[in-house]
Amino acid sequence: MRSQSLVAALGIGSAALALHVQFPANTAGETCVRPSDIINLNTPSYSLSSNTEQWRFDEGPPENATGNLIFDTVHSFLQHWPNTRYRNGHNIVPGVIPMGTLLYHGGNSDAIPSGPEWIATDPEHSIIFARGRDGGGWHLTLAATRPLKVLYFDGSSAAKISEGTMDTQDILAWGEVQPERFFDERQRIRDLCTWGKEFGIDGFARMEMDFEVMMCDFTAGVEVVSFLHVRVLPQDGNPYFPHLLSPPAFDSDAGTRQFEVMHSGSWHNRYPGDSRIVLDLTGLISLYDAALAPSLISVRAGIERWDHRVFGISSDDISQVMRKLTEAVSRPEPVGSGIDWKTLIHVIVDRYADRLELMQHLLNFTSSDSQELFQRVKLAQTQLSVMLTPYLLDSTIVPSAGTPGVDASQWASPIFRLCATTHTSKMIDHTSSMTPSERLLLKAVEETTREICRVTTKMWAHGVMSGLDSLFPVNAEPDTTQIMNYWRHDIQKLMSWLDWSVWVKCRPACGPEEMCYLPTWPVNAPRPRHPRPPPRDPWNATDAPEPDHLADRVGPPPEGPTTPTEEWRKPQPKCIRRVQPYTF
Template identity: 75%
Template sequence: MRCQSLVAALSLGSAALALHDQFPINTSGETGARPLDVINSNPGHPYSVSSNSEQWRFDEYPPENATGNLIFDTVHSLLQHWPNTRYRNGHNIVPGVIPIGTLLYHGTNGSHMIPSGPEWTAMDPEHSIFFSRGNGSGWHLTLAATRPLKVLYFDGNSAAKLSEGTMDTQDIIAWGEPRPERSFDERDRIDHLCTWGKEFRIDGFVRMEMSLEVMLCNFTAGVEVVSFVHLTLPRDDRSFHLLTSLNHTTWIRTFEVLHSGSWHNRYPGDSRIVLDLTGLISLYDTALASSLISVRAGLERIDHRVFGISSQDSSRVMRRLTEIASRPDPAGSGTDWKTLIRVIVDRYADRLELTQYLLNATSSDPQELLGRAKLAQAQLRVMLTPYLLHSTAVPSAGTLGIYSSQWASPIFRLCVRTHTSQITNLIPLMMSSELLLLKAVEDTTREICRVTTKMWADGVMSGLDTLFPVERNGEPDVTQIMNGWRQDIQKLMSWLDWSVWIKCQPACGPEEMCYLSTWPINAPRPDSLPPSPQNPQNLTNAREAQNFANRVGQPKYPTMPTEDWGKPQPRCIRRLQPYGF
């Protein structure tokens, strides 16, 4: 009876998926989405991948325009300061809530009146106090949420006033399209966002500057005043909200904003904001924003942005967002996607990094290289231990066909399917965002398992694995094996591109902090930035941008080379005077 119920449910899910393929936006709850993007079916199960070994070829690489790895990594990076500093141009819009009792902070330099309209609040007081500047004092407002505050989160460095892509996703909501020439038009931006969000009872919009902030639409709805105090503060002569002087007190306050942001560098990020991944909108979703495929073509990830999206895709994004914002309550399968993705990162990140380290040996001593190869083989086997089927038949050397590792395809298949095989039974309950996440997880685990299983199987056939002995004629060519492995692991880790591997080496001392170039501290002069690859016209000639350039470009202002801004590299900076950004 139970099996019949399951089959019936799965059949219903298949019908729902097929229906949704004809009508991508389902106003009754948007369950299901684009089955051909998600499902690789075979008779007997509408989702399961065929056990046919041809489905599990080790020479089948991810498609050139695949984005599953990018969706996986950006979702894993949500609300984390470090990866969103590294890749400033966000591609995700995610609904969420700020729980009851959470504190928000707002700093001013002159008025002790509670804002009567939309204004900016900080998640940490170090950030808001940065704006409580004045002639030796400033006003500082602390608010507490009296109910869950409904918010939308824009990932990336989405509060950085830059024309190079940081604000593209929010501009679609505010103005219908990315408007990079209006990067400094913050008052109009917050007014338009809050006007749009009022219909859906959205209380604010979460962005990341040097630390996380909330664009709060109403200071009298859903929040109450904890305190509004007149603080004694060091004198600060800044005439503009960006750092423009090197006086002692300005440096301390500036560093402490960065310091508070660093508290949320890594997973889980800022846990005071609870995101609902069943409502995730990703502009890396090629079915939602197909026009961006050609926009990204040939570009490095740091240059990916939403500018260049077609009007049709922008409209599709807004329809999807309107549907998600209109939902009375979150729905979906109940899968904890955030934890699932983290489990996969935890499982492989350190071991892949260690394997890469072992393979980077440069010794010319054959015995030392052989020892390194065996250590690397052991790490590969450790990663695959839960999938090493006792029934696996290892062929003898010399009997292999053209695909020398294909005997290991059952291990490959089990490795891929373990994390999601039961979740697929929940497809009839899934929102379209969840199906996108499911595909991203399977795309990512498939490539990890493909590469690591192939490397391990090659090591077995080379006689490097003591648990799976294979008789060989002669010694293996360890140098050739190591070179092939080194390329395999480098390609895999570059494709995954996890920010957990980006760190200061050696580790920083107690008086230091690991740091990536951050807006506005290290941002180059806007008039020195190259034009957008999709728009040959330099969009940084607006009056606001020139004002920025005049102020930030003072000779005494510390700047980093343009190449560091384009590809931020971790480095240790001092936590004490004198600072060195």
């Protein structure tokens, strides 16, 4: 009776008692079930704010759910590591660069740019463009005199390749995705700035080896801190495009400066990322939003996340995206609920990331010794209890093992519900003050925490009914081999669905002369079959608008690029040297 009272107190209707989940067989005679029977991906969409929600352990996320993708991309904003791993961005986010922030620009003359140009957030990035005929160059340092209004494109959005990194920019600049224009940088910056002028946008934030801003006007919102004629040793070739250099040249002074751009980018690998750009998530535009861009559902169907991109979006969806973006950047003052979505999402990742990783480690264990297996599965059960501790109610009643007609979901579903809703239950009362972007974020957080809690509570309840839990003792003899196999499957499936880049790291850790690295544009990008010809003026890397300028070239080399390798398509971490001789 106490368990029924608890269910009523938590507001779970009688329908929630008609749950069905089965666990592997043990000596107490429980029914065995295949892992494929436990998770049903073809279920209708759910809403955690609904009072009629059925907290079923066998009801996983819908097959085309994108809440996990929205959650992870938002968690990854302005972090170099995850946006190098998944290069093709799907988000456009308003933001500001705070007053007093320093920004950098390198050039071949002492003239301040009179039109749109690129600026860097770290001087290591801009200094490679400070190159003149006399072996020196000019390096400009600017300070923001007011908050600079920017739009941020996530992913490796400054990587000049045709496979999707610039899709979202194309929509703004040209009204459609034009992958053949991946190298049309000069026209891209002009057209983006022309579009943004109406809304007072000062620039567009992107990422390649490090973060940069496509600055529209060097006379608005910034002032000169210094404009220095710096000494740069003469070099052969073009350090910005190392596929134009022979391998020995990368160990030259030019190569050192090239490497230090990637090194400075690595400072922003993890949270909080590049904090000099402050994003306004109340204006988030996500192309993973199925309601905003439904045409992309079929484009993504059946392909791996590495290959997700915006190319293939319908013209109607583009129009809808542009309407929503225009509304977001036209707001005269801040709006929304006031919820700190960025912190909320990072709190959830901090809470679960290392614990799920530890569970994966504990379960990656085999032994012919039954006692060793038992001790290992007990350790795993302890970790499940640790994750669920705030929700383990003292009033919980666990039926005896083998009790006829009772399954674990009848007593454990309240714990599942508490775990899944604690972070968001009070937010639901304030949805009327939320922007559409915030409601999308709320749904993403709900879907993500629901799946984490569904899987971990199901595993924990299985352990309890198998006699593995010291807080809720049950007299049972566990089949540790089956439990380990099922739990290993469950954790792997959950972590693959979450796909958090915090779990992608170099193992073993890199040495003091190394850093952990993911293949990066342009160093590891597929090379042309024949080297792209250098600019007419070899000292003019990307700054001056001369006709033969690299940034003015449209499309791939005449011979076409080589086929991307698996190492490039699916970047995996590796240790590379931080000192010469460099390795990539």
